[in-house]
Amino acid sequence: MSLYFDPVKTQNRARAGVIHTPHGDILTPAxxxxxxQATVKAVPPRDLREMGATLILSNTYHLFLRPGxxxxxEMGGLHRFxxxxxxxxxxxxxxxxxxxxxxxxxxxxxxxxxxxLDGSARRLTPESAMKIQEDLGxxxxxxxxxxxxxxxxAVASAAVERTSAWARxxxxxxxxxxxxxxxxxxxxxxxxxxRARSSADLLALDFPGYAxxxxxxxxxxxxxxxxxxxxxxxxxxxxxxYLMGVGAPDDLAHGVLRGIDFFDCVLPTRIARHGxxxxxxxxxxxxxxxxxxxxxxxxxxxxxxxxxxxxxxxLRHLVKARELLAHMLLSIHNLRxxxxxxxxxxxxxxxxxxxxxxxxxxxxxxxxxxxxx
Amino acid sequence: MSLYFDPVKTQNRARAGVIHTPHGDILTPAxxxxxxQATVKAVPPRDLREMGATLILSNTYHLFLRPGxxxxxEMGGLHRFxxxxxxxxxxxxxxxxxxxxxxxxxxxxxxxxxxxLDGSARRLTPESAMKIQEDLGxxxxxxxxxxxxxxxxAVASAAVERTSAWARxxxxxxxxxxxxxxxxxxxxxxxxxxRARSSADLLALDFPGYAxxxxxxxxxxxxxxxxxxxxxxxxxxxxxxYLMGVGAPDDLAHGVLRGIDFFDCVLPTRIARHGxxxxxxxxxxxxxxxxxxxxxxxxxxxxxxxxxxxxxxxLRHLVKARELLAHMLLSIHNLRxxxxxxxxxxxxxxxxxxxxxxxxxxxxxxxxxxxxx
Numbered sequence: 199m200s201l202y203f204d205p206v207k208t209q210n211r212a213r214a215g216v217i218h219t220p221h222g223d224i225l226t227p228a229x230x231x232x233x234x235q236a237t238v239k240a241v242p243p244r245d246l247r248e249m250g251a252t253l254i255l256s257n258t259y260h261l262f263l264r265p266g267x268x269x270x271x272e273m274g275g276l277h278r279f280x281x282x283x284x285x286x287x288x289x290x291x292x293x294x295x296x297x298x299x300x301x302x303x304x305x306x307x308x309x310x311x312x313x314x315l316d317g318s319a320r321r322l323t324p325e326s327a328m329k330i331q332e333d334l335g336x337x338x339x340x341x342x343x344x345x346x347x348x349x350x351x352a353v354a355s356a357a358v359e360r361t362s363a364w365a366r367x368x369x370x371x372x373x374x375x376x377x378x379x380x381x382x383x384x385x386x387x388x389x390x391x392x393r394a395r396s397s398a399d400l401l402a403l404d405f406p407g408y409a410x411x412x413x414x415x416x417x418x419x420x421x422x423x424x425x426x427x428x429x430x431x432x433x434x435x436x437x438x439x440y441l442m443g444v445g446a447p448d449d450l451a452h453g454v455l456r457g458i459d460f461f462d463c464v465l466p467t468r469i470a471r472h473g474x475x476x477x478x479x480x481x482x483x484x485x486x487x488x489x490x491x492x493x494x495x496x497x498x499x500x501x502x503x504x505x506x507x508x509x510x511x512x513l514r515h516l517v518k519a520r521e522l523l524a525h526m527l528l529s530i531h532n533l534r535x536x537x538x539x540x541x542x543x544x545x546x547x548x549x550x551x552x553x554x555x556x557x558x559x560x561x562x563x564x565x566x567x568x569x570x571x
Numbered sequence: 572m573s574l575y576f577d578p579v580k581t582q583n584r585a586r587a588g589v590i591h592t593p594h595g596d597i598l599t600p601a602x603x604x605x606x607x608q609a610t611v612k613a614v615p616p617r618d619l620r621e622m623g624a625t626l627i628l629s630n631t632y633h634l635f636l637r638p639g640x641x642x643x644x645e646m647g648g649l650h651r652f653x654x655x656x657x658x659x660x661x662x663x664x665x666x667x668x669x670x671x672x673x674x675x676x677x678x679x680x681x682x683x684x685x686x687x688l689d690g691s692a693r694r695l696t697p698e699s700a701m702k703i704q705e706d707l708g709x710x711x712x713x714x715x716x717x718x719x720x721x722x723x724x725a726v727a728s729a730a731v732e733r734t735s736a737w738a739r740x741x742x743x744x745x746x747x748x749x750x751x752x753x754x755x756x757x758x759x760x761x762x763x764x765x766r767a768r769s770s771a772d773l774l775a776l777d778f779p780g781y782a783x784x785x786x787x788x789x790x791x792x793x794x795x796x797x798x799x800x801x802x803x804x805x806x807x808x809x810x811x812x813y814l815m816g817v818g819a820p821d822d823l824a825h826g827v828l829r830g831i832d833f834f835d836c837v838l839p840t841r842i843a844r845h846g847x848x849x850x851x852x853x854x855x856x857x858x859x860x861x862x863x864x865x866x867x868x869x870x871x872x873x874x875x876x877x878x879x880x881x882x883x884x885x886l887r888h889l890v891k892a893r894e895l896l897a898h899m900l901l902s903i904h905n906l907r908x909x910x911x912x913x914x915x916x917x918x919x920x921x922x923x924x925x926x927x928x929x930x931x932x933x934x935x936x937x938x939x940x941x942x943x944x
Contacts, residue, residue: 236888240895243880265863265888272864273884281880490638491645507616507654511646515609515638522613522898 201337201379201406203438203459207547209554211430211457214547217253217407217438219285219337220377221277224252226438227454227543229445229536230287230462235260236270236280239467240525241533243281249502249534250541253285253338255462258330259294263313263320267333275335287338287462290327290368290383293345293411293443306363308342324367328380336378340409341368343383348417348425354387357412361385362399369403381440383411388421390428397432408433409440410458414449422449426456433457447476447539447565451558454543466532471525473517476535478561480568484528489514502534503527574710574752574779576811576832580920582927584803584830587920590626590780590811592658592710593750594650597625599811600827600916602818602909603660603835608633609643609653612840613898614906616654622875622907623914626658626711628835631703632667636686636693640706648708660711660835663700663741663756666718666784666816679736681715697740701753709751713782714741716756721790721798727760730785734758735772742776754813756784761794763801770805781806782813783831787822795822799829806830820849820912820938824931827916839905844898846890849908851934853941857901862887875907876900 203226205215217224230253231238231246238246238254246254256276261267273279276286292309295301299311299320308323322330327342342364346357365382372380382400386392400408410429413422426441433439438459444450445463453461466476473485477497482489484496495505496513504513504527516524539561546553576599578588590597603626604611604619611619611627619627629649634640646652649659665682668674672684672693681696695703700715715737719730738755745753755773759765773781783802786795799814806812811832817823818836826834839849846858850870855862857869868878869886877886877900889897912934919926 235892235894236885237892237894237896240899242896242899244876264892265884269864269884273866273882279882279885279888281885491642493646503617509646509652511638511642512609512652512654515652519608519610519637521608521610522895523610523615525895526613526615526899 200376203407203436205435207550209547209550209552210455212454212543212547212554213457213459214544215438215459217459219379221283221285221337222252224285224460225544226459227540228253228460229450229540230255230460231467231533232257232462232464233280234464235264236276238533239471239529240522241467241529245503245530246282246533247284249530250537251284251533253287253460254282255287255289256280256334256336257291257294258288258327258334259291259298261288261334262291262322262330263315267330271333271335277335285338286336288331288334288336288340289442290331290340290342291322292327292343295322296345306360324364325371328368328371332372332378338407339372339378339380341365341380341383343385343411345385345412345415346387348387348412348415349421351387351389351392354385354389354392354412358385358392358396358399362396365400365403369405375406379406381405381407381409383409383442384429384433385412386429387412388417388425393425393429394432397429401434405437407438407440409442411442413441414444419449423452426453426458430457445536447536448562450536450539451543451562454540455554455558466536467529470528470532473524473528475528476532477568478564480565484510484513484524485517486514496531497535500531500535501538502531504531573749576780576809578808580923582920582923582925583828585827585916585920585927586830586832587917588811588832590832592752594656594658594710595625597658597833598917599832600913601626601833602823602913603628603833604840604906605630605835605837606653607837608637609649611906612844612902613895614840614902618876618903619655619906620657622903623910624657624906626660626833627655628660628662629653629707629709630664630667631661631700631707632664632671634661634707635664635695635703636688640703644706644708650708658711659709661704661707661709661713662815663704663713663715664695665700665716668695669718679733697737698744701741701744705745705751711780712745712751712753714738714753714755716758716784718758718785718788719760721760721785721788722794724760724762724765727758727762727765727785731758731765731769731772735769738773738776742778748779752779754778754780754782756782756815757802757806758785759802760785761790761798766798766802767805770802774807778810780811780813782815784815786814787817792822796825799826799831803830818909820909821935823909823912824916824934827913828927828931839909840902843901843905846897846901848901849905850941851937853938857883857886857897858890859887869904870908873904873908874911875904877904
């Protein structure tokens with residue numbers, strides 16, 4: 199198997215480890231920037247490397263519609279196409295089909311939908327989602343799943359059943375993990391029995407890694423954390439655990455404490471394009487008049503390329519003038535903020551002796567005071 | 572005087588030299604990228620340094636309106652504000668006042684206009700244009716001038732008279748070139764007698780450098796070249812000569828052949844944001860379907876960061892997907908293309924023996940065949 203997980207050290211449920219992939223190692227816990235359309239919006243690969251990004255995520259749904267998996271394969275695969283030689287993960291397209299596209303029909307076999315780009319009729323099935331991801335060539339690929347509203351039991355239950363059936367078909371279509379490791383996706387909403395059923399179904403298929411899907415999609419933060427309390431221990435300790443679509447700094451801490459190894463989210467780059475930045479004292483909006491003559495960096499303790507070179511005053515000017523450079527500089531800061539946060543949690547786990555709990559406690563106290571103040 | 576020009580070598584009218592400024596040397600002939608609002612659109616300072624940019628231009632009109640010269644001064648001046656430690660030139664605001672703003676009144680003393688941002692009433696005079704540029708702190712600053720349509724004799728003649736009067740007032744307001752060198756701007760449209768009168772007026776004021784204004788603003792390329800034939804020799808040989816707002820690759824060659832030392836233009840970054848790139852065979856539009864599966868860089872002979880790392884196929888995808896990274900990568904290529912073009916002309920001048928004419932001849936034959944084909 200090409201992908202395997204070394205759990206280097208644990209601290210209660212939290213784990214520090216290494217995921218080995220064909221394109222290099224991912225030190226965990228880790229945060230994966232999202233490159234929806236084969237580019238992390240406004241951030242060149244060089245800057246991603248320099249900030250310590252290892253894994254990035256790209257979206258099968260978007261690449262399926264444009265430029266098409268056959269084109270990416272012909273150009274040598276996604277790594278070569280986008281100039282990223284470190285690990286890549288592609289999702290299955292399931293989430294976007296259910297959230298972005300106009301769905302015409304869901305049946306046992308798959309989903310027929312209209313492209314949000316041009317209205318053309320398209321279809322995804324477990325088998326085609328495997329084929330597309332094989333063409334794209336990411337190191338980690340995902341089962342085609344159904345991700346419903348997490349707080350309706352009947353809906354969540356039906357989604358578990360369908361996700362399990364589709365996972366079996368994905369596993370049959372992609373049985374060899376030597377080049378690309380296929381992860382199963384646990385569903386079940388906020389319900390412990392459904393998460394247990396979903397886990398049991400997936401574990402029988404012996405995936406090299408497992409994701410937790412269906413969270414951070416509408417439930418409260420309390421519900422998410424309570425769900426993680428019971429759903430993470432259902433997954434095997436010797437396999438990487440991936441919490442999908444979660445990227446708020448406080449949620450990352452809650453996830454790591456509960457045994458998650460990596461995360462992805464558009465949040466840091468999306469809020470950057472709206473002028474917002476993470477700081478240890480909560481998020482700031484750089485368009486704020488208060489920063490007009492502020493000669494400090496966004497965060498004086500930050501080592502990112504933006505904080506090393508530019509003041510809040512200049513960044514506010516770029517935001518107000520709607521300059522493209524604002525998107526790049528704020529995205530770089532936000533991504534580095536999350537990556538540093540993950541590095542700090544990894545170091546705390548390796549230090550042992552309750553250091554992780556102490557770090558998270560201090561981090562949350564300061565960060566959340568800023569968020570609510 | 573802080574700024575002086577060493578003419579290292581000439582070849583017929585063309586000159587290779589060095590302009591010494593408080594923020595370092597500019598090897599000439601040179602092309603200056605434009606950072607309208609204190610940022611070269613979509614290109615971070617680091618990439619500008621790496622591509623060999625020395626001088627960049629920023630616009631007094633835009634910075635006057637936002638963020639304001641007092642703010643820039645308080646933040647340590649334009650170099651520190653925008654993170655650029657090499658030479659900067661600011662224009663006077665005259666060109667934008669006459670082209671962008673809604674003008675309320677032009678009188679002998681100055682121009683009253685409405686801001687294109689918020690409609691507020693603003694005024695620029697020769698004295699205020701000096702004060703604003705002193706607050707901004709660029710190495711090279713420009714006289715407040717009037718730049719009219721170049722092919723109406725009466726209008727061009729009146730503009731020369733006004734520009735000369737304003738140049739005298741600018742010189743009085745800024746008599747000390749030790750920190751910032753004030754350039755005069757020759758006007759006169761396409762008319763030899765007007766250019767001669769303008770030059771005579773300016774030379775009497777003994778500026779450390781001279782610009783040629785009022786070209787590339789509506790006249791034909793033939794008219795521009797014919798005007799350069801007579802207007803450049805009117806300027807002193809021991810001072811730098813700056814052709815304003817010219818950046819087409821063929822026009823740069825025509826200017827260098829006729830003795831211009833440096834140029835600025837928004838063209839390379841503006842066309843990049845519309846998906847167009849310079850190549851030795853003319854401009855290409857990267858959105859073209861022909862590039863969908865083209866595994867080559869934009870220009871296999873180009874050493875820019877874009878051509879070193881990305882294929883036409885990927886760039887076309889970014890353009891079609893309207894990704895921000897497209898603006899950055901295409902801008903980097905176009906700027907480096909012009910800077911390499913200038914470096915090649917400088918090397919040819921230093922080589923002597925008609926090498927410049929040979930280079931330009933080969934360059935234009937290939938470039939223009941692509942442009943018209």
